[in-house]
Each structure stands twice: as structure tokens, then as C-alpha cells.
Amino acid sequence: MTSVATRPPPRGQPPATGTTRSGALRRRRLLVVAGLVALVALMALASLAVGTKPISIGPVWDAIWSPTGTEDDIVVRSLRVPRTVLGIGVGIALGVAGALMQGHTRNPLADPGLLGVEAGAAFFVVVGIYVLGVTSLFGYVWFAFVGAGAASVLVFVLGSLGRGGPTPVTLALAGVAVSALLSALTQALLLADLATFDAYRFWAVGSLAGRDAGIAAQVAPFLLVGLLLAVLNAPGLNMLALGEDVARALGQRVAVTRWTGLVAITLLTGSAVAACGPIAFVGLVVPHVVRALTGPDHRWLLPAAGLAGAVLLLAADVIGRVVVRPGELQVGIVLALVGAPFFVALVRRRRLVTL
Numbered sequence: 001m002t003s004v005a006t007r008p009p010p011r012g013q014p015p016a017t018g019t020t021r022s023g024a025l026r027r028r029r030l031l032v033v034a035g036l037v038a039l040v041a042l043m044a045l046a047s048l049a050v051g052t053k054p055i056s057i058g059p060v061w062d063a064i065w066s067p068t069g070t071e072d073d074i075v076v077r078s079l080r081v082p083r084t085v086l087g088i089g090v091g092i093a094l095g096v097a098g099a100l101m102q103g104h105t106r107n108p109l110a111d112p113g114l115l116g117v118e119a120g121a122a123f124f125v126v127v128g129i130y131v132l133g134v135t136s137l138f139g140y141v142w143f144a145f146v147g148a149g150a151a152s153v154l155v156f157v158l159g160s161l162g163r164g165g166p167t168p169v170t171l172a173l174a175g176v177a178v179s180a181l182l183s184a185l186t187q188a189l190l191l192a193d194l195a196t197f198d199a200y201r202f203w204a205v206g207s208l209a210g211r212d213a214g215i216a217a218q219v220a221p222f223l224l225v226g227l228l229l230a231v232l233n234a235p236g237l238n239m240l241a242l243g244e245d246v247a248r249a250l251g252q253r254v255a256v257t258r259w260t261g262l263v264a265i266t267l268l269t270g271s272a273v274a275a276c277g278p279i280a281f282v283g284l285v286v287p288h289v290v291r292a293l294t295g296p297d298h299r300w301l302l303p304a305a306g307l308a309g310a311v312l313l314l315a316a317d318v319i320g321r322v323v324v325r326p327g328e329l330q331v332g333i334v335l336a337l338v339g340a341p342f343f344v345a346l347v348r349r350r351r352l353v354t355l
Contacts, residue, residue, distance in 0.1 A: 029300045032293045036307035040088065043314035047084040048076055050318050052326045082213040087317055087331075088310045089216065090208075090272040091282060093223050095309020096230050096302050097268040098283025099290070103237045103298060104261045105168040111284040112269035115175045115262070119182035120151020121273040125203060126189045130196045137210065140203050141218050141274045148270030154178055156262060171262070206279040206332020208317050219271040226267030227306075233261045234298040241296065279332050281339030282309050288343075 048060045055063075055072050062068070063076035097112040105114065113119070124147025128134040134143065158174035159167070190197045236257035239247040244254050272279065286308045287301065294300040313331065316338065320329035 025295065029294050029304075032290075033300070033304055033307065036304060036311060039311045040307055040314070043311050043318065044084050044088065046318050047087065047314050048080045051075075051080065051321050052328070078212075082216060083208050083211060083317075084314065085213075086211050086216045086275060087208050087314045089220070089223055090276050090279070091310030091313035092306035093226065093268040093272040093309075094279060094282040094313070095286045095290075095305040095307070096227065097265045097272070098309070099287040099298065099302050099305040100230055100233065100237070100261050100265050100268075101283065102287050103241070103301075104258065104265075105172050107168065107172060108288070109284070110172070111280075112265060112272075113179070113278070113280075113283075114172060115265060115269075116151035116155045116178040116182060117148045117266060117269040118273050118278045119179040119186070120147040120149075120154075121145070121270065122200075122204065122278065123147055123182040123186045124150070126186050126196060126200055129199045130189050130193055135199055137203070137215060138218070141215055144203075144274035145219070145222065145270050148273055149266060151178055151182060152262070152266040152270075156259075203277045205330045206277040206335075207330040208276055208313075209328060209330065211275060215275050219275045222267045223271040226264045226271065229260055229264035229267070230302055233257065233264055234302055237261060237298045238296075277332065279313070279335060281335045281343060282312055285339055285343050286312060 045057070045060070048064075049055050049057060053072075053075055055076065059070075059072045060076055063070075063073040064081070067073040067077060094112060098110075101110045101112050101114060102108060107114075121144035124143040125134075125140050127147075128139060128143035134140065155171065155174045155178050158178065159171035162170055190200060236247075236252055239250055239252045240254065240257060242250075247254055247257075269283070287305050290304045290308050291301060294304050312335075316334040317331045319338075320331055320334045323329055323334075
């Protein structure tokens, strides 16, 4: 009698093989990436058309490809195009950084701020305002980026002090400690000077508004280098998922893989925070959603997470322009309102909690 395990496939249906399953998974992943690219394009178009002054698709197209100097052309080209481009870049950076962070720490609740990047950026911005009187977004960018890098280096050094070098546990603990210290110092400076607090709170809310092409150009080189390092890190991260001992047995240089990923996280998160301020939930929620569609292979997970991050950030920015029109709700506030209950729903699904 033929058992269930060895029962042949129905007549006319070829037997399922590893190659067949692999091909189906690859097609699904390609469809996911293609769908996310289409969603990014759709949300970018909405970002160009929606705002205090609604502009239909025709004038938007004309403003981009054949401007004549009309008011619509000025609004689209001077305000909305830089904002949309920056939103795409920051969304990609936060999505990829979140996927890297969760992969390296093996922690499903990890986000890019776990390494102290956001706390370091905030502290240096406050120092720039309090000590040097910096008040422009261009000044904030450089202080934030230097602070993000300095905090990350401190976390790496503290997490590497043990005999085993940097591990997910030591890095997470060092990140929590450094973040707590820098947050306390930031609060102390803010409480000491009301003018510093007034200037800082506009950056700290997290926003794409008021950012022009110059700010995008400032952070673009760091963002691009971070994305390149993330691509190079993906195969090694797949091996680390098997365990460090197995990865070493397969010839993987674990320390190099760890440092490459952590530098990529620092550059990506530092670029995003420097340009727009702290933006929560993108790097936390997006990798969970995408992992359910692409699987754990980081060669597919990272690009899909980046595209999904861009979709989420642009969607939140568009919603913020609509709900309180003619005013505007900052993207950081929208993501906090939408992201918190969404993430609670995600973590209640056990198959998305485990990595």
C-alpha cells in the first residue's frame, strides 16, 4: 500500500522538485519587488500632486518635463520634487537599516536607533544649538551626522571589549547604555535653555517639510555608500543566520561581516536622521512585513525592505498633508499614530515575531 509520504502526484501533474519550488519562490520575490517599485512610483506621483495646493497629474507632468514658469511649475519643481526625492531616499535608508539591524542582532524588536545613532545625532544637534547657536537645517545635518557616527563608534568599542568581540547581545546592551546616557545629557541641555528647546523641537519631530535639494545632496554620498555596504553584507548575513560557528566553518569572516553591517547601519541611519530628524517605526515595522513576503534571504529582503520603507514614508507624508489641510501634520507624528497599533498587531502574530 502506498503511504502518504510516497504517494505519486495526480496524473498529468509533474512531481514537485526542489528546482520547481525554487523557481516559484524566485518568481514570487520578483513580483514582490516589481509591485513595490510600482507602489513607489505611485506614491511619488501622489507626493507631487497632493498638498495645500492640489495639482492634477497633467500640470505635474508638464512641470517636470516642460516647465514654463507657472505657479504650478514652481511649486512642483522647487518644493515637492526635492521633498519627494528625499522621502524616497530616507525611506530606503531606514527600511534597509532596520532589516540589517534585526538580522545582525537576531532581535525582532530591534530598530536602527538601537545602536545609539538617533541619540547621538540628537545630542550633537542640541550641542550645536546651545553652544554655537546653530539654527539652520544645513547646520543641523552636519552636527547630526557627526553625532550619529560618534555614538556608533562608542557603541562598537564598548560592544567589542569582551573576548568574543562584538556579538548581538553586547552590541544591543552597549547601544541601550549609550542611548540612555546621551538622552539624559540631551534632556539636561534642553531644560537648561528654553531657546535651545524651541529650536530643537522642530528638528526632533521628524519631517520632510522645508528640506530642499541642498540637504538631499549633503547626505546622498553617505546614503549611497551605506546601500553599497548593505548589498555586500547580505550574503554574509545569510551565513550568520545559520550561527556563528557554522558561518566560520563555511569560511565566513564573522568579524568583517559584523563590522560591514554595522557601518552600513550607521551611514544609512545617520543620513536619514541628519536630513529629517528621528523618524520612528519605518525600520521597525517594514522588515517584518517584507520578510513574510520574500522570506529570510537578505539578498531579497534588503532591497524589498528599502522599497517598502520608501512607500510607507511617502504615504505617511501625503496623509499628513491631507488630514489637517490647509495645515500639515509632520511625517514623524503620522508614523507614530499609525505605526504603533500596526506594530502591536504584527507582534501578536507569532510567525512574524521570530527571526
